[in-house]
Amino acid sequence: MKRFKVFAATILALLGLSEWHKDERGTQTVTDxxxxxxxxxxxxxxxxxxxxxxxxxxxxxxxxxxxxxGEQPENVQLATLRGLLxxxxxxxxxxxxxxxxxxxxxxxAQATIEAKTKEIDELKARIxxxxxxxxxxxxxxxxxxxxxxxxxxxxxxxxxxxxxxxEMYSMESAYNQRARAALLARHGIMVSAPMASSTDYxxxxxxxxxxxxxxxxxRLQSLLMTLPxxxxxxxxxxxxxxxxxxxxxxxxxxxxxxxxxxxxxQVVKGNYEFDNETLRxxxxxxxxxxxxxxxxxRIWIGSLNMEGSNPIKWSFIxxxxxxxxxxxxxxxxxxxxxxxxxxxxxNTPGRAMEAADxxxxxxxKKVDGFxxxxxxxxxxxxxxxxxxxxxxxxxGEKIYQMTSQIPAVVRxxxxxxxxxxxxxxxxxxxxxxxxxxxxxxxxxxIMYVKEYPSVRIVSVHNADNHHRLIWTLDGNIHCFEHxxxxxxxxxxxxxxxxLKVWSNWKESIWARAVGFKYTDKSQMDGSRxxxxxxxYDRPESYFVQAEPDKQPNATLHTSILTVANSSTLAITxxxxxxxxxxxxxxxxxxxxxxxxxxxxxFSLLSAAWSPSEGDWIKLMKRSDGKFIExxxxxxxxxxxxxxxxxxxxxxxxxxxxVTNANTxxxxxxxxxxxxxxxxxxxxxxxxxxxxxxANSGNFVLTAAMTLSEGHWIKLVKADDNKFYEVARG
Numbered sequence: 103m104k105r106f107k108v109f110a111a112t113i114l115a116l117l118g119l120s121e122w123h124k125d126e127r128g129t130q131t132v133t134d135x136x137x138x139x140x141x142x143x144x145x146x147x148x149x150x151x152x153x154x155x156x157x158x159x160x161x162x163x164x165x166x167x168x169x170x171x172g173e174q175p176e177n178v179q180l181a182t183l184r185g186l187l188x189x190x191x192x193x194x195x196x197x198x199x200x201x202x203x204x205x206x207x208x209x210x211a212q213a214t215i216e217a218k219t220k221e222i223d224e225l226k227a228r229i230x231x232x233x234x235x236x237x238x239x240x241x242x243x244x245x246x247x248x249x250x251x252x253x254x255x256x257x258x259x260x261x262x263x264x265x266x267x268x269e270m271y272s273m274e275s276a277y278n279q280r281a282r283a284a285l286l287a288r289h290g291i292m293v294s295a296p297m298a299s300s301t302d303y304x305x306x307x308x309x310x311x312x313x314x315x316x317x318x319x320x321r322l323q324s325l326l327m328t329l330p331x332x333x334x335x336x337x338x339x340x341x342x343x344x345x346x347x348x349x350x351x352x353x354x355x356x357x358x359x360x361x362x363x364x365x366x367x368q369v370v371k372g373n374y375e376f377d378n379e380t381l382r383x384x385x386x387x388x389x390x391x392x393x394x395x396x397x398x399x400r401i402w403i404g405s406l407n408m409e410g411s412n413p414i415k416w417s418f419i420x421x422x423x424x425x426x427x428x429x430x431x432x433x434x435x436x437x438x439x440x441x442x443x444x445x446x447x448x449n450t451p452g453r454a455m456e457a458a459d460x461x462x463x464x465x466x467k468k469v470d471g472f473x474x475x476x477x478x479x480x481x482x483x484x485x486x487x488x489x490x491x492x493x494x495x496x497x498g499e500k501i502y503q504m505t506s507q508i509p510a511v512v513r514x515x516x517x518x519x520x521x522x523x524x525x526x527x528x529x530x531x532x533x534x535x536x537x538x539x540x541x542x543x544x545x546x547x548i549m550y551v552k553e554y555p556s557v558r559i560v561s562v563h564n565a566d567n568h569h570r571l572i573w574t575l576d577g578n579i580h581c582f583e584h585x586x587x588x589x590x591x592x593x594x595x596x597x598x599x600x601l602k603v604w605s606n607w608k609e610s611i612w613a614r615a616v617g618f619k620y621t622d623k624s625q626m627d628g629s630r631x632x633x634x635x636x637x638y639d640r641p642e643s644y645f646v647q648a649e650p651d652k653q654p655n656a657t658l659h660t661s662i663l664t665v666a667n668s669s670t671l672a673i674t675x676x677x678x679x680x681x682x683x684x685x686x687x688x689x690x691x692x693x694x695x696x697x698x699x700x701x702x703x704f705s706l707l708s709a710a711w712s713p714s715e716g717d718w719i720k721l722m723k724r725s726d727g728k729f730i731e732x733x734x735x736x737x738x739x740x741x742x743x744x745x746x747x748x749x750x751x752x753x754x755x756x757x758x759x760v761t762n763a764n765t766x767x768x769x770x771x772x773x774x775x776x777x778x779x780x781x782x783x784x785x786x787x788x789x790x791x792x793x794x795x796a797n798s799g800n801f802v803l804t805a806a807m808t809l810s811e812g813h814w815i816k817l818v819k820a821d822d823n824k825f826y827e828v829a830r831g
């Protein structure tokens with residue numbers, strides 16, 4: 103017989119209902135709009151017809167929720183299908199919400215939207231398959247008869263949950279392991295499974311928790327989208343502690359011409375040289391305190407208050423922690439790319455990006471040198487390619503040149519990967535289109551090095567400020583953790599009317615084999631390394647922020663943006679500046695900003711530097727520790743200048759401009775050759791006949807603008823070909 107009642111609670115929650123609709127006769131019904139919604143989720147017409155009929159009859163003939171008479175335990179297959187249906191429907195709702203957000207964002211790449219659409223289609227197909235399976239009765243009255251026998255659910259399968267196909271049913275998932283253990287326990291078979299925390303918050307993200315049963319109009323929405331995991335390209339390994347040893351071996355040459363007439367000991371050759379990578383694992387934590395929860399009942403929680411007068415609102419806290427788990431995931435994904443470990447200050451909250459080293463900091467240390475914890479020596483492992491600045495006009499030629507320098511035995515192996523920041527993928531496609539687009543055999547958007555098809559290109563997300571290209575063997579770089587799921591294994595402690603919550607975990611991103619450890623950088627020739635990269639990471643045009651109230655530090659980058667300090671900071675040194683390398687300082691704030699006196703290490707300056715916001719100075723350290731001034735400028739000194747009296751100036755080829763000293767009143771009515779989406783900065787010049795922009799016509803401003811000296815405006819061109827004000831000053 104068909105059993106629809108076991109799915110009633112799930113469908114009720116998916117529709118955001120607390121109870122079923124009833125017609126004038128008191129019969130439970132589902133509206134046409136709700137039927138249409140369920141169809142978009144993948145529920146079949148056949149299933150919905152049977153379900154609505156059973157609902158109208160109040161599921162008569164099905165007995166209790168678990169079958170005839172409600173006394174027998176629920177069929178294992180139906181119980182599992184119900185859980186899987188609930189899980190997939192929840193994921194579908196989340197994916198559809200994310201797709202809507204992506205489509206609303208005009209900057210979203212079409213490939214991202216297509217990938218999300220594909221994910222939604224796959225989830226709908228799974229739901230269709232699950233509802234079809236749910237309609238089959240394993241007893242005599244199977245509605246499909248002999249042509250559609252009940253699916254076998256094999257609890258003995260140790261690779262897939264119940265023998266079901268698909269990655270989501272893999273027994274590598276701790277969730278599926280616990281599900282299998284619970285099902286086997288019903289049959290008196292006890293197996294070990296990963297222990298869940300007292301409140302399994304990871305499940306709240308995938309299952310229908312209590313808060314999912316709240317009507318949509320009352321539900322709090324964070325609109326937080328989870329970032330794609332770096333683990334898809336750098337596999338995750340668990341069970342590692344700090345200072346774990348990853349052993350690798352370098353082999354010499356072994357083969358030779360047959361020379362068996364010789365004495366054996368005289369012709370032996372070859373050698374094994376063992377080396378290791380000492381894995382550094384970084385301790386990270388989350389700590390928060392929920393306070394004033396009683397106030398939530400008054401100002402927001404209202405009808406969602408399920409705890410009565412209890413000041414600890416558990417259902418609301420569970421919801422917040424489920425969202426917090428997503429935020430922790432996003433921070434870890436960004437940290438895996440951009441993180442730079444900084445030891446914490448006692449009793450001071452730290453920044454997320456300072457909790458652990460990310461991929462690019464790991465590579466930087468292997469290039470610039472780091473202290474080997476095994477012997478205290480400064481060692482170098484990667485000799486970078488010297489290729490110069492990479493841009494959209496030369497990226498194809500640069501990639502070809504650098505890939506050509508990798509030993510052919512590695513380059514042609516089919517296992518070499520080029521890991522490229524996602525924004526540079528676009529550059530590479532545009533370069534190939536411009537150079538080869540007219541060829542009949544041209545293939546657009548290839549994801550391999552054009553001249554070396556065996557070298558695949560892999561996109562690295564969240565790396566927008568990086569220009570470093572990384573070549574290595576597939577599977578060499580890994581994400582590491584100590585215990586699986588530690589990050590969201592929250593500990594809770596109630597203290598009076600507050601609630602403390604925290605978790606601790608260890609994480610890292612590391613390579614199993616980097617290269618031989620050289621103590622003398624000049625001896626490196628690139629032959630004993632398994633990771634290759636270009637010589638710079640961030641371009642000079644990108645500025646890293648200085649730390650407030652501290653001397654600028656050039657360890658991470660040579661372009662440094664000063665920030666607001668607690669009081670005006672007198673710069674007396676630039677820490678870790680390399681001799682002969684140009685350092686650019688740019689003033690980011692005049693509120694307790696910075697100054698450099700013409701004295702001490704800066705006695706060679708042409709004059710003291712007391713910058714306004716946007717002003718910059720370029721300096722070079724010489725061997726005696728003093729800094730030479732290369733040049734200095736103001737915020738508008740490097741801007742292109744409009745022609746005098748031009749009412750429709752061209753902005754082709756740049757994004758920063760300054761008006762001219764006009765000979766007559768000049769009202770700018772358009773910006774010719776503007777690119778949609780690019781922000782243009784226009785500085786004013788002079789006061790007599792200063793250029794003006796009206797809040798009308800092609801411009802949508804907060805107010806009319808007069809571009810006299812000392813004033814500026816930022817504008818962006820939109821799809822409607824109008825220019826919108828971004829900021830002014």
